[in-house]
Structures are given as structure tokens and as C-alpha cells.
Amino acid sequence: MTHDPERRRDLAHVGPLELYTPVLEESRDFFVNQLALREVGRDADSIYLHTWDDYLSWTIRLIRRERAGVGTTFVRAASAAAFERVRAEIELAGLVDGIDAGVRGLGEVVRFHDPDGHPMGLYWEAGWYVPDETDTPALKNQAAAFPGRGANVRRLDHVNYLTKDVPGTSRFLADVLGARCTERIVTDEGEDAAIWFNLGNKSYDLVYTQDWTGANGRLHHLAFATDTREDILRAADVMLEAGIHIETGPHKHAIQQTFFLYVWEPGGNRIELCNAGARLILAPDWKTISWTAAERAKGQAWGLKTIDTFHTHGTPVLPVE
Template sequence: MMKEPIFDVAHLAHIEIYSPKVEESVWFFKEILGMEESHRQGDSVYMRAYEDFYHHTLIITQNEEAGLGHVAWRATSPQALERRVLEIEATGYGTGWIEGDVGHGPAYQFTTPDGHKMEILWEVEYFKPNEEQATPLLNRPQKRPRRGVPVRRLDHVNVLAKETNKNVEFLENALGFKVRERILNDDNTDVAAWLSSNSLVHEVAIMGDALAEKGRLHHICYWYGYPQHLMDVSELLVEHGYKIEAGPGKHGVSQAYFLYVIEPGGNRVELFGDTGYQVFDPDWKTVEWKGKDLEHAIIWYGSNLPQEFFEYGTPVRKKAAAPIK
């Protein structure tokens, strides 16, 4: 009889990114993407989209170089948290408990084999709107902002890894993620994989780092859900001199209607214009793209991806003289 799926990770709770230009990054997320500032403490600014229910989903922390701070996952219960901690500890990648942080309670910290910092937690603080923010739409945490073209919620994170497979297996085995889609080399090793713990096609993607670096961030993604909003935000981005790296266009993998932009700190941000498709089938067979099928994997239609898309990550590193493919 098949092994039962693991339901211990509920979803992506928040992401910390590093920025050498925190104020410019905050302006971008606030005035262009319509996000809200929740809190400031030390070198960090805490932000959220208007349909994010928790205290924050993004932390922007001052740092000399751009890059990924950490990624936090919420467990589906205190018991699920305990189970996952045991599994992570067994892998040797655990780094231990913290008592809590701004907006959440105790969290168990660990890294991926590639070194991306992550944590898993149960207790969260919910966002509470002030009088002006309060909305009569009871399933929405606050009014839709009147600034920019406001994103609705955090969607996913995409990281680069020196060695894809090892990291994918870690997420599958220690955390219970399912691989929804993968791009394969001819020898069936992973080029990239898209994983989720819920019905989203992916909450985390792992792509091979073309520069063979470790622990880099490819992009974080916020969600609109309406294709028109990618057109609308493109107007603001172009007129305000931000760099659209690619999009709008539609990926084959995940069917995401995408737009990629570089925020002032240097990190790539994806904006997601529809819902792609969702995986409700509990016995989902991973979609595998290889060989001749690859033609449609990256771009189903619309804007192509520049070469930079496959090399640029944060922290920024130069391409080696003899690039590793």
C-alpha cells in the first residue's frame, strides 16, 4: 500500500531578503507594489501585501549585498511542527530553536543542503488593521491600498542551488514537499524542480546555479491573480525607470502568467498575474520536461527570458570564465 502523503507544512509564511538600499527597496514595494509597512526594528523593515493575514510576509534587511535572508514555513499544527523538527534534526541540517521573533513564536531553524536559511514555526501574530485600514469585506485583512498597483499576497520563493537533486530530496523527505514539475537533463538529473506542500503548483522552486554558487536567491514572488495588473504595474515600472527583466508572458511550467523585475536592492521579484493551475490530485505524477518538450517549458507564449535570467541571482556573482552549464 502507498505511503500516505505528509501534510505537516501548511505554507510559506514569510521571506527575508537583504538589500544594500533598504529605503529604496521599501519605496518600491510600498509605492509601486502597494505593500504596507508593518514594523521597523534594527536593520529590518517588515512588510505585507494587503491580503496577507499575518503580521508580515516580507522582511527587508540592510546588508552589503542583496540576497536571501531566510525563508519561513508554517506547520499545520504544533504536532506537525514537532514531527518535522525531528526529521530535520535527523538530516543534520538543523541549527536549533529560536524563542521567537517579530510577528511569530518559537521557530526551528535549519538550512537546505545548499545553505539557504530556513525556519519552521507554528505560532503567528495576525495583522490587525487600524480604523482607516478596516474593511467591511470580512475575509480581507484590510482595505485595498490606493497606492501603486497593489499585490495581494506572498506566493513563492525560487532559489538557486549548486546541486539541485540533493536539495529537492531534502525538501521532500524532511519537510514533506511534493515535486509538482521538474526540468531534466538528458541523464535525468534535475535542472530545476517546483515543489509545494499545498495546492499551489509551487511554493518553492530550486534551479541549478549556472555559476555553481551556493545559497543564492533567484526570486521572490507576490501574487496579483489578475492578468491586467501585470500590464498596469508594467506602466508604473517603465515610467519610473525600473528594470523589467522579462514579461508579461506565460510559463509552460506552472502555467504562471509572469513578470520579472529587479527591485532597487538588486533582488529579482516575480509578479504573478493569474492562478496558473493548481494540484488537487493527491496522487499527482510529477510533470517532467526534457528533450524536445523543453521548447514549451520555459515560455508557453509571450515575452522570452534573456540569458541573464539563467545566470543572475543574489548575491550577484560574475560568470566564471568557463561557465558551468
Template sequence: MSHPTNPSFDIAHLAHVEVYTDRFEESLDFFTRVYGLTLSGRDETSAYLRAWDDYEFHTLKLTRHHTTGIGHVAYRAASPEALARRVKVIEASGYKAHGWTDGDLGHGRAFQFEDPFGHVFEIYWDTVKYQPDDHDRPALKNNASRFHGTGAAPRRIDHINLLAGDVTEFRRFMETCLGSRVTEMIRLDNGRIGGCWFTVNNKTYDLACTEEHGGGHGRLHHVTYATDTREDILRAADIFLENGVHIETGPHKHAIQNTFFLYVWEPAGNRVELANAGARLILAPDWEPIVWTEADRKKGQAWGLKTIETFHTHGTPPSSKKQP
């Protein structure tokens, strides 16, 4: 197992997330016209979407499905050799390995595996970098594409939050299979870990896992894209309001990770966030996780906003328990 203060760095970054929807056309309209992602391509079942400064072909794969939730989480390896090393680690880990797939419109072959809670992950190296056409070509060649200003228009994918029945076991999975580090965590009074925030690079986090309270399995809490400024999020709140989007909570500031946030539900019910974490980076090689207690969390968010009940219970797909 990789030690959290000596990560392998075989994994470069969060690459994309596949989200299921049972209201495909409505969800696609939300993510393009309102949320402000652009369509890179489509196949028989999925739309491939990206933010204007995402360098890859897609960072969100929106897939027509019989329910909501998450299809898979994808990370890009740091090199072909790093991919091979990670595959060997995963195969020897005891966690469920699905094996190799041929990839899709956005990348080449990928190795898929599964955590103990039903979430499917994949890692790959060969990728399709987005190539802007004349209409989409940026004025500055170091941007991935032109800023289009449609809807909320976030800049890039930021992170994902998954739900798990045992966050300690999920932490073991992330440290073993992806070489992730924990940057912040919640420790409950009973000793359980209530949440962990992970990074595979120097971002403060690219994936969070929080304790499942809704009785579900393999569920998604939310997917997040990053904005340049807090003001972008304030403007987005008005855009969501004008378009009849359910605003769940925010705009406000999290205590954990300092993230300025806004959470909404897209038409099928998947939770989506816009976030701005400023310039926080984890550069220390011996970073010690920040530990938050139950007493800390009862104070609410950074400026005192209390966490609403649906934030603890709503996830996708809906569980057998009554959903809010």
C-alpha cells in the first residue's frame, strides 16, 4: 500500500466522470445551455461534454440510463509505465478488477476496477485532446478553447463526491489503488471517519467520500466544476433561478477546504456543484490531514450556514429509503 505521505504519483489527475440520467434530453439541455458545458461528441447512448478550458475531449460523459447516478470515475495515469504499475497494484490488491476496456470517443483502452461500495473506476493513458475548430479557437493559445460565456460557463472539472457505508475502507481503497493522499477529514465522536478529501496531485482535493446516510449502494453525492471567481457563482445562482433549477444550498463557503459553493439538482436529480477554492494547493510532501470533529461540523459552514438535511440524505440513484 502506498503511504499517504509518500504517494506514488502514478496517477496524474481526475479525467472525467460518467453520470447516468433517466431524463437524457432534459439533462443534456441543462448541462449545455444552463450549466455551460460544450458538446464534443455523441454516440448511441452518451453525450461527451467539457468545460471551456478542459484539455481533454470530455470531462463529463452523460449516459442515457434507466436511473440516475454514476457510471464510472476516470483518472489519467502519468505515463504508460505508470499505468502498468498501477494495474499490477490493483490486481494484487484484492479489490474487484473488471479488466481492460477499449475506451470510447475520449480515450483509448482503460483498466476498470471497483471499490467495495459499487463505484466503478478506470485509469488510462492514451487520451484524445480537444482540438478547437475556427469557431472555438482561443485568442490565447494556452487556453484549451474560446471562452463562450454560455450559462454558468465553468472553467474546468474540479472534483467528485461519492457516498460509502464505510469511509475508512474507502480510504484504504483510494490509498491502495490510486496512491491518493488525504488532505482533510471528519472524525466522528464514535471514532468513525465521516468523510475524507483525497488528492492524487497538488490540488487540495479531486475526490471526496462522505458517509452514506440514505441507505443506498454505489451512489453519487455530486459532481463539481470550478469557476474562476466567486462572482461567477453568484451570477450562476441567478441563471439557475431564471431557468427553474432547484437550488439546494448556497452560495456560501465551506469550512472544509475553504470552497465557495453552490449546489443544484439537474433535471434528473443528480446533484451538481459550482465551486471556487481560490489558489489553495498542497505542496508539502509530509502534509498531515486536517481533522474536523463533530463539534466543528455542528458550527455549520464557514460563515455559520447550517448544513441542510438533504445534503446528508439525497444521493443518486434514489435508495429504497424515502428520498427528500
């Protein structure tokens, strides 16, 4: 499909995001010690963390829950007027769950859900991160001091959800949110089996893949961006020393050409470290790249064969018949 360059882009980016974990403190230590996020707040059942170059006041909120999984994904509108336009589209689609003025660091939030039931929140007003004397950056054009430790992730990159209905979700992303599909996997019947959508000029922000269990609302992985591929190679050693489960990688995806490492944080959620920032979609009339099932079956661009759990593991974990 070719994208209409006259279509207004009303969403700026993904983030912040909530993540459920049954082991709150252990998950916190993983993100702080292995990924180099900073704890910036907490309450009885959640901890707020910040990546060093995120302009927002927090990047991820870990929430204590019995089962792992994804909470609310917040998406920022591109302007106050864009906020009202997207709000109207969500209302027209009948997906609004309520209005919330109590989210830390954000103004009014329109809570809604995608067709698969994943909770989301639309906002415009946002508080920016204010470093204290312990993390004031040497360079005033970054949010916080450069940590220089662990995986040293710079920012939240994308979210990959599992969904029961990929074609229906694809229509929602394009028609309601105004996102555009940059790449996809199609079945032999021509239906979408996996979709990569972007909001701005990054190659992708929101990804949905077919949930083989037929369930709704699950997470495949949450991804953080590093500056270089060398950061990911070092991260593999960091994870090894910390006893973190390395699922697969470092390898290179054929789709989107992402260099990656997948690990499971202590709560069971899959986390990707990726270096995809060099690929930007600058063409306003970008033509969606479609991969067939046969092409996808060839595996990664290079590296080892994709491990089986990559196609079966998601959170919350479901019992298998």
C-alpha cells in the first residue's frame, strides 16, 4: 500500500508505558542495573523509571501484578489541536474508556483501548524531566547525564503486541490513529499476519503480531534503543554476568533491519535491545514493504535460527493445552 501524503500525522510518539511484573523489586533492579534507567519515583505498588535521554518525566512505570504483561501505552498527540482530532476519532470508533487527569507527569489523558483490548492513553500536555544535581548533563541538549553503564539504553523505542485480529488492528491504526504501515507480513491468502506502524519518521513504533493462542491483550516485547550495535554486544555480557535469561541474539532482523538482543526481565516480560535508529522513513509517499510467509520462513538477515520461544512466549503467560 502507498500512503497518502495529504493525510495529517496527528501523533508524535509512543511513551511513556506501564509494565506489569509479579516481582517488582527484581524487575526494578534489572532496569536500573542492567539497562541503566534511573528510579524517579515510587508508591506502594509501582516504580517510575527514566531513560537518560527521554524528555518526559518518566519512561516506564513498573506495576506490581500477579502476572506479567503490558499496562497502558500512552501516545502523545502532535499538538493541542491534534489531541482533539484524535480524541474525536477514538470517540467515533467507540473505544473511549474514560478521561483521566491523575496520571503522573501528564495532563488530561483520554483512556481507550485498541481492538484487541490493549489499554492506551492519548495526551498532549506533559511535564518534562528536570534533572537534579546528581544527574545534570554536561550537554544541555540531552535530558539527563550519560550513565555509561550496563546496556546504557537511550530511550523507549517501540512496543510489540500480540493480537487475535491483525487485519482489524491494522485498520484501527491507520483509520483511527492515523499511523502508517511501513512493513508487514502477509499470509498466502493476502491477509496481514504481522504489521509494523510508525507515527513519525522512525521506521516503526507500534507492532502487532498474530497471537498463536487466540488470546487478547498480550505483550510480545518492549524495546529500548541503544546508540550503537556495540552497546548491544556489551549488553549480552552484562546480562550473562547478571544471570538474566538471554533468549536470542545478537542477530539482525531482515524485517526493518534491526540489530537486536532479546532477554527476559525477572518478571517474565520479553525485552528487546535494538539499534534501528539509522533507518528513517523520509518518503511522504512510502510504499509498504510486504513480506510473504515463504520469505519470512527464511529467518533473520543473518545470525542463528530464530528460537522457538520467540514465536510462543508472551505475557501474561497462558497455560498450554
